[in-house]
Amino acid sequence: MTVIAVANEKGGVGKTTTCINLASALASLGKNVLLIDMDPQAHASNGLGIPENDRAFTIAELMMEQCDPGEAIRVTSQPELSAVPAGQKLVGFELSPPAGAESRNLLKRVTDGCRRNYDLILLDAPPSLSLLTINCLVAADSLIIPVQAEYFAMAALVRMVQLVEMMRRNYNPDLKVLGVLITMFDRRTRLAHEVESEIRNNFQGPVFRTRIPRSVRVAEAPSFGMPVSQYAVGSPAALAYQLLAREVAQAIKSG
Amino acid sequence: MTVIAVANEKGGVGKTTTCINLASALASLGKNVLLIDMDPQAHASNGLGIPENDRAFTIAELMMEQCDPGEAIRVTSQPELSAVPAGQKLVGFELSPPAGAESRNLLKRVTDGCRRNYDLILLDAPPSLSLLTINCLVAADSLIIPVQAEYFAMAALVRMVQLVEMMRRNYNPDLKVLGVLITMFDRRTRLAHEVESEIRNNFQGPVFRTRIPRSVRVAEAPSFGMPVSQYAVGSPAALAYQLLAREVAQAIKSG
Numbered sequence A, B: 001m002t003v004i005a006v007a008n009e010k011g012g013v014g015k016t017t018t019c020i021n022l023a024s025a026l027a028s029l030g031k032n033v034l035l036i037d038m039d040p041q042a043h044a045s046n047g048l049g050i051p052e053n054d055r056a057f058t059i060a061e062l063m064m065e066q067c068d069p070g071e072a073i074r075v076t077s078q079p080e081l082s083a084v085p086a087g088q089k090l091v092g093f094e095l096s097p098p099a100g101a102e103s104r105n106l107l108k109r110v111t112d113g114c115r116r117n118y119d120l121i122l123l124d125a126p127p128s129l130s131l132l133t134i135n136c137l138v139a140a141d142s143l144i145i146p147v148q149a150e151y152f153a154m155a156a157l158v159r160m161v162q163l164v165e166m167m168r169r170n171y172n173p174d175l176k177v178l179g180v181l182i183t184m185f186d187r188r189t190r191l192a193h194e195v196e197s198e199i200r201n202n203f204q205g206p207v208f209r210t211r212i213p214r215s216v217r218v219a220e221a222p223s224f225g226m227p228v229s230q231y232a233v234g235s236p237a238a239l240a241y242q243l244l245a246r247e248v249a250q251a252i253k254s255g
């Protein structure tokens, strides 16, 4: 049983898209998967088709112990994939965070309480170093860092490495980087190839062999509330996420 | 003299890219422009070529009154364009914000102090609803909301409108939306056209006529520390930002 945070302070690098599509691909491998949406924008909740009017209990209520896990966990169109939606109350964590060490461990209390029911729990983090992201990194056993094959996203990688080292020293000694994932790779541009080789040659840590191609199918799928594997069966992007799921499952097994 | 915040909670929609290229295009129109980088990632500072080892005084020190404006303001390669870089200390605002009403007005104190020296001040906000973004919206006279022509970015527009209304009610009654800016527009995809017509037909506010095309030149330029107008002179993207600068100057004049 493993808790994986999908995080990067840089915005728009494909965190939510990776959570939705990797969770779905892992479920098709027969794993029992829970996706927790920790982003107040609630885009993972939208992309999985959880209706906005069906979010009375979300991860915010669960962390504040205002509901049971059973009330917050939703089934999705895929049998092996469940999800806990995000909600408006999460914004309160960002603007006026509860004080004290306890506020860093709120999510970990939730994941510790339900980890034996799942093979994998994926955490979709917001684009910031706020309390919500810190909660994800305290609760996680490992971390996937999506990086667009572009300049700013690469510069952000350095900061993520510093953040992970700070988390290990202070709050979560066992946190490890499962891998950097290259996303939105447009093989027609020199920039993408340059950034990819820069990351593969210089990043001090694992980089997944699988890279996700830029594909409009991926950007279209969430408006239909489904992962790309259902929206565009057999497409290059759907295949890439299936390959990634195998790589992730392999990386966890060999710990 | 106008202070414009460039903000959107959604990550990766082109806030920083718009700040750098619009500031440069406005400077080429002869406006005296100051760009303030309020994002701890400091990507606008990188993209303008301000060396990392030349950031002893940043917007963080200026807001905490630990230095003078003259020490924090940098010239850039363009005579009419100056900038205040971001720095590591900004993260402190996100993780343990100073308490009280004063913490919302820290940036406004800075912009009020130097606005008479400039025609325009642009504020690059981070992707969140944190204290740093709130500071931008308190200090601003108007707001530009960049939106990628994609599904998640469109969903984020609704939240931004709610945020602006809350800001107007509580902290900044004169804040107005100068316009929504459609960015990374790929005219080969149906998705881009659908999202554009959805925004132009349904958004209750101004949408700039100019839309910024997706162009790898734009993504390449920051790695050379220059705006796209210098990196790819005469390119469609450079031209689009020049047209945008005229539209922005016009919208401000007719207030």
Ligand SMILES: Nc1ncnc2c1ncn2[C@@H]1O[C@H](COP(=O)(O)OP(=O)(O)OP(=O)(O)O)[C@@H](O)[C@H]1O
Pocket: A010, A011, A012, A013, A014, A015, A016, A017, A018, A039, A043, A125, A126, A127, A183, A184, A185, A212, A213, A214, A215, A216, A218, A219, A220, A237, B009, B010, B011, B012, B127, B148, B150, B151, B152, B153
């Ligand atoms: N492989 C891909 N090909 C094309 N578009 C993609 C791909 N992956 C993601 N996108 C699109 O890019 C945009 C950014 O992706 P996404 O929202 O998943 O990033 P994020 O890191 O979760 O953003 P945020 O920082 O706001 O949480 C979305 O519109 C998404 O649909």
Ligand SMILES: Nc1ncnc2c1ncn2[C@@H]1O[C@H](COP(=O)(O)OP(=O)(O)OP(=O)(O)O)[C@@H](O)[C@H]1O
Pocket: A009, A010, A011, A012, A127, A148, A150, A151, A152, A153, B010, B011, B012, B013, B014, B015, B016, B017, B018, B039, B043, B125, B126, B127, B183, B184, B185, B212, B213, B214, B215, B216, B218, B219, B220, B237
């Ligand atoms: N018109 C464009 N064409 C192609 N790429 C673009 C364009 N505009 C921005 N980009 C690229 O898209 C990525 C996201 O843009 P940018 O970093 O400016 O967004 P942002 O909203 O500031 O992100 P964040 O939320 O992290 O602050 C960057 O790699 C940038 O170079």
Ligand SMILES: [Mg+2]
Pocket: A015, A016, A017, A039, A043, A125, A126
């Ligand atoms: Mg996201």
Ligand SMILES: [Mg+2]
Pocket: B015, B016, B017, B039, B043, B125, B126
């Ligand atoms: Mg930015």
